[in-house]
Amino acid sequence: MSIAENLNNINETIKKITVSCGRTATDIQLIAVSKKQSSTNIQAALDAGHRLFGENRLQEAQAHWEKHKQNYDDITLHLIGSLQTNKVKEAIALFDVIETVDRKKLARHLSKEMKKQNRYLPCFIQVNTGEEEQKSGITPANLKAFYEFCTKECELEIKGLMCIPPAKDPPALHFALLSKLAKELNLSELSMGMSSDFEKAIPLGATYIRVGTGIFGERENP
Numbered sequence: 023m024s025i026a027e028n029l030n031n032i033n034e035t036i037k038k039i040t041v042s043c044g045r046t047a048t049d050i051q052l053i054a055v056s057k058k059q060s061s062t063n064i065q066a067a068l069d070a071g072h073r074l075f076g077e078n079r080l081q082e083a084q085a086h087w088e089k090h091k092q093n094y095d096d097i098t099l100h101l102i103g104s105l106q107t108n109k110v111k112e113a114i115a116l117f118d119v120i121e122t123v124d125r126k127k128l129a130r131h132l133s134k135e136m137k138k139q140n141r142y143l144p145c146f147i148q149v150n151t152g153e154e155e156q157k158s159g160i161t162p163a164n165l166k167a168f169y170e171f172c173t174k175e176c177e178l179e180i181k182g183l184m185c186i187p188p189a190k191d192p193p194a195l196h197f198a199l200l201s202k203l204a205k206e207l208n209l210s211e212l213s214m215g216m217s218s219d220f221e222k223a224i225p226l227g228a229t230y231i232r233v234g235t236g237i238f239g240e241r242e243n244p
């Protein structure tokens with residue numbers, strides 16, 4: 023199936039699920055995760071009219087999106103991978119939303135650099151809902167304090183939470199937890215659900231789903 027057809031099918035699925043769980047389809051945004059995809063694939067998604075994309079590495083994102091952003095004025099680009107502090111400056115220049123605020127040092131750097139560039143990006147806090155050692159993100163227990171730090175001390179605009187559930191667990195447990203944590207902080211946006219599990223994330227409150235292979239097919243190995 024073509025990328026345009028995949029996008030169409032996923033949008034139809036989103037509509038069906040939102041109706042069946044009493045939500046509104048326009049409340050859910052589909053982020054097309056274009057990491058490790060060819061220029062041809064990315065162009066196909068643009069040609070199909072899609073404008074919301076996610077990338078997890080700065081350099082790769084720059085290679086594709088600096089030029090596309092010059093040619094299309096309505097692209098929105100989310101950073102969904104971890105960010106090193108020495109790349110904050112370039113990340114703020116390129117991305118529109120940072121979904122992976124996951125430590126104090128990064129929050130401080132983002133704050134300083136946004137002021138410098140006078141470019142204030144909405145942010146999400148990445149939550150390590152599975153408390154996995156190898157995974158980045160704030161643990162649920164530390165979330166409230168970290169949220170206060172980000173909003174009060176760093177003056178970041180925290181819009182919501184994102185998570186990547188552990189592969190071994192039923193994802194719904196983690197989506198429900200992220201949803202509960204967002205409610206406690208009065209945050210409206212939830213970035214959760216990927217190709218294999220976005221259908222479970224929508225009834226649990228996802229406002230952004232991040233779909234890569236489901237749109238583009240398998241990723242290339244660089």
Ligand SMILES: *Cc1c(COP(=O)(O)O)cnc(C)c1O
Nearest residue numbers: 055078102216217232233234235
């Ligand atoms: C790669 C990636 C996705 C998309 O994964 P698929 O299984 O290809 O849909 C979503 N979120 C993050 C953070 C990713 O790194």
